[in-house]
Amino acid sequence: MADMNTYIRVSLPAVCFVWQIAMVVLFGVFIRYDEESDEKGWNEFKKSHNITSNIENDFYFRYPSFQDVHVMIFVGFGFLMTFLKRYSFGGVGFNFLIAAFGLQWALLMQGWFHALDPVTGKITIGIESLINADFCCAGSLIAYGALLGKVSPVQLMVVTLFGVTLFAVEEYIILDLFHCRDAGGAMVIHTFGGYYGLAISWVLYRPNLNLSKRLNGSVYHSDLFAMIGALFLWMFWPSFNSAITNHGAGQHRTVINTYLALASCVLTTFAISSMSQKKGKLDMVHIQNASLAAGVAMGTAAELMITPYGSIIVGFCCGIISTFGYLYVTPFLEKKLKLQDTCGIHNLHAVPGMLGGFVGAIVAATATEEIYGKEGLIETFDLTGKFENRTMSTQGGYQAAGTCVAIAFGLVGGVCVGFILRFPIWGDPADDFCFDDEAYWEVRLPYILVHFGSLSDFIFWFQLPEDEETIPPVLEYNNHMVNKHHDT
Amino acid sequence: MADMNTYIRVSLPAVCFVWQIAMVVLFGVFIRYDEESDEKGWNEFKKSHNITSNIENDFYFRYPSFQDVHVMIFVGFGFLMTFLKRYSFGGVGFNFLIAAFGLQWALLMQGWFHALDPVTGKITIGIESLINADFCCAGSLIAYGALLGKVSPVQLMVVTLFGVTLFAVEEYIILDLFHCRDAGGAMVIHTFGGYYGLAISWVLYRPNLNLSKRLNGSVYHSDLFAMIGALFLWMFWPSFNSAITNHGAGQHRTVINTYLALASCVLTTFAISSMSQKKGKLDMVHIQNASLAAGVAMGTAAELMITPYGSIIVGFCCGIISTFGYLYVTPFLEKKLKLQDTCGIHNLHAVPGMLGGFVGAIVAATATEEIYGKEGLIETFDLTGKFENRTMSTQGGYQAAGTCVAIAFGLVGGVCVGFILRFPIWGDPADDFCFDDEAYWEVRLPYILVHFGSLSDFIFWFQLPEDEETIPPVLEYNNHMVNKHHDT
């Protein structure tokens, strides 16, 4: 019964094949190497730009950061979502699936908006495109955090298809039309992704989700797996924010700012986590998540001259705000707003992202030639062409407006996608079958055989670890159980 | 009894010491720094080549890729092999041992063939040598995949000694004599390593291996550990394929191609995995392994102008082929050909590697000056010296021939090594003691004490997690068990 619901043997392969074949066709029509990755192109580029050394290829400026970003997307996001005791396969596995699809679709969508050659009609890609594609996926992966355990992989493919599409549009508005700076994507990635996921989850509200309550939590080992994800995100966030900033001092400064903000955030996270519990015990949920909030909040401002102590102040505040969010806001949202947010992306992405957008606006508005130098100001904010005469206060205004656009796209887009996902065709699990890998995965749980030889001849099996927090029907633990699993 | 069989207290230390002392002596006689890592040499090199900046040192072109490859060898291969429920120590631990030995022996073997200075009689090494040494180990680590759980560490040292030796010879034939391109080693690493392991395993066939059947499988947590390995392999495969390609556009393009092929492969892997099961459930074995096949298959062609959509097509096919391999070919090989392949390297390395060799041959044969430019064609295929006038169709022919050489070396070498390993002196485990870390490791499994205080005075211990899939002798679970483990 519950099992029938999650039957995806037709829909998942169909979606994967149709979309991947579409990718083959669209890549065939549109995607080509750019001048720094094309064999002929690069030789010509070197001659025309009078470059003597291959080290000037953008590859060497960006590749180490790209690999760090790649690790964040697949191991960082993936393992952070293994924290549920019995949904670790779904956390890391579906993250893998949708990121692998999303990055291909992102190359196309971002290409059409940013890199379409008007003459040839082709999109050219290089290392920076790959970074941007990974970034674009991040938006949908964040949204997955709110939906974790409650949706089917087919629904996630839909979330990603629309998520990447919406991302490309809002990114075009914010970065191109508004000409904002947002290197680490506080606005375009985190604010958008956060509100997108929250809006979807709000539409998909399940009043009887407490039927799966026993599985909606972590267990000792799953928290350690999640810590792997959390640490790789934390360590590589400086690369995330600096991956596409300006060569030279730009990348250099972004790393320093993000590094400092993250360090500061850890201490306030530990402090609030300990304060919040009667006995002062720390909670792994806070440590894994809230300590990352500073990376999000520095997404816009990190490349600016926010100063080292400015960065530390941002981190200081984010640790507090995010941990409070996990303690009070997430339960409030669930109870009052009917919003179930499995990973608490409200506190890790939506709010810190929004804050980051406004911090960026303030730092931009207060930028002066004295601090950046005339040349530096132009380079940092790319004040060329039709933006040559934009003042810094105008820039700040546009940055703030960009944040609002990201929120709007997230909320409106999320509500629309949410309604699409409510059609009863997607194979999502019943309320009593959420947070359970059994729905979509071959699961091999450990068993134990106990023989009470000296007491009776009764032999039975039971399953480990059950992780039950409420007493389940007793029948589940006697012979019935044995047979059930042996027949499989 | 079974324990006596696996007694390696003399043989393992003897092999380690003898071979490591040999390394000290041979390194003392042969190995020196190359001109880019020698203090004096680099200063002279800079002057003679009119280089002004240290950034031109090959170190800065290669080091980030090297570190990624290093992670693939030790964490990637190592953790991918932790998937067995009770052989995780052996998976990651013996991988560590043989890679650490193999890379030293590879520096010597590859040095004698490729970097021996005819005047001084010395081998000079730099960062590219380290990458090549890691690559060379990979061949033997792949072979280990077929043997996992069935051989002793001493046997693995023998597998690696001969594996590295054979590798250096076939590499010399393929890369130097045939003048093939094979940057990511589809031929020299994966095809060779795959067939080498399969041939050894075929010779070492165990008709009664089903005595250890209960341990030949994964459990929930071990699949998560394996996923760490799988993801690091997947993420860093672009670095693997590009690590020793040409500076500039060569490395840049290789990364793009590998990245795209891998993304595409994930979707078809998920599709076939879901289709293959009655209820549409996904299997972690496929996700962990088949999604990597595209990286293997792009090993030769990734540095060529295969085009982005060409890469996606290769990935598309590999996901299908490799997953089918896990579903049908591996069971077939075991039943019909008496070939036990624990990790399914046939589907992840042997077949995709062979395909990769032929894809590379086709892409090479169709290369034109129009696509690469005159200069680019010469650089990409290194058409200098006596190969100056080689046509592209000839090059394609040699590429295909190279693939056959790799297969031949793998099969013939593997059979010979297999017979060496059949001597009854190596401490390999009995048929009922395979896939069990107890054979070679101090294992501290969790215990539980249950006291049925209110029922009787009977106290006993049992062991967790047992992970049994068949009902074991009941005696193992009462007092006997307690004593056994308490006496240790």
Next chain:
Amino acid sequence: MADMNTYIRVSLPAVCFVWQIAMVVLFGVFIRYDEESDEKGWNEFKKSHNITSNIENDFYFRYPSFQDVHVMIFVGFGFLMTFLKRYSFGGVGFNFLIAAFGLQWALLMQGWFHALDPVTGKITIGIESLINADFCCAGSLIAYGALLGKVSPVQLMVVTLFGVTLFAVEEYIILDLFHCRDAGGAMVIHTFGGYYGLAISWVLYRPNLNLSKRLNGSVYHSDLFAMIGALFLWMFWPSFNSAITNHGAGQHRTVINTYLALASCVLTTFAISSMSQKKGKLDMVHIQNASLAAGVAMGTAAELMITPYGSIIVGFCCGIISTFGYLYVTPFLEKKLKLQDTCGIHNLHAVPGMLGGFVGAIVAATATEEIYGKEGLIETFDLTGKFENRTMSTQGGYQAAGTCVAIAFGLVGGVCVGFILRFPIWGDPADDFCFDDEAYWEVRLPYILVHFGSLSDFIFWFQLPEDEETIPPVLEYNNHMVNKHHDT
């Protein structure tokens, strides 16, 4: 009762907030971007140094190594310390906390000693400062290894505050006054950190620690988590030692030397580990730790012309010495010297670090112009200014003296800090509550419900995994246990 002891709800938040606010203030007063990360500064620097390409920014020489070092600090050290069966949260979590604090304080302390601009009174920071800050933390993280499971997080913050302070002073004496070379910190990091931790642990000796003996050990899965940490340390140690060495051949050669020494060390570690056990079985403790000792021991000499075979010999010896340490010296220290060293830092850091210092002294003393070239010798040992005329034998003498300074600072500093930590205000756990995450963390252990339906109506719960090695009071396993955990 035991719980009251570990009440940190006031002290931990207080320490975190006070110290983090101090960081905000001190960073505001002192810390600024350096000329390669400041927007204006870099543009001016390029002009004044006639640099045309941004690739000359130190960022591109150092950033990949920095990220590797960052991974070692947080994932490497953190996960290596998850090996205890029930203290994994504390291992990786407190490591996270104190490293995040330590690196901020290190930027200030090292800045005051090394980078204070006498005119402006400001410290300027860049990528090399971040690497040095991570290095500086490592000293305190090493010390944590000796204290693991026996101290409170508040005590660890004190250990780090003083550890970083002492580090900066000894580093100033060794690197500036003595003008030693110590790129990978064999002396300043490992020798100091090792003896610092041992001295603290000696002062904090707990005669009744065997009350917690049942939890002072690993279990199958915790050893696998620890292996993640061990491998990331092992793989990235070449980056650690080369991160701040000279550009060009310096970094290149350091990587080669460290890589070779580590490989060699693995084989002798396996050999001794197998020899030491009656049945020849390997011990994960040795594999995880002793195989890293070569990285420590190469900390000073790796950047020198120690030759490849010299590196292999160092690794060969370190594997033997360190494994013997785990087998015989650690138990001896505990029994005879009353020194409890949880992670065995004596064998992994203190002794190999000291050896590394002396190896460095010998290699420095035997350096000649013939080997390094005139220019290379001056560059390698920075023989400029008042050190222009220092002979190599004098240099060797200072290197040896530097090692002694590091030992002295570690021992004296550690004893002093140890006495501070003996005040009964820090919330450290009682002797029977050590190595237990329950003291400071919300722990969600798996439970199991057993129903003996056919025997009686008695239902009870018990906790998994118990991991007991001694028979605990029987009462813990009947109804009492159930109630205890249900009431929480």
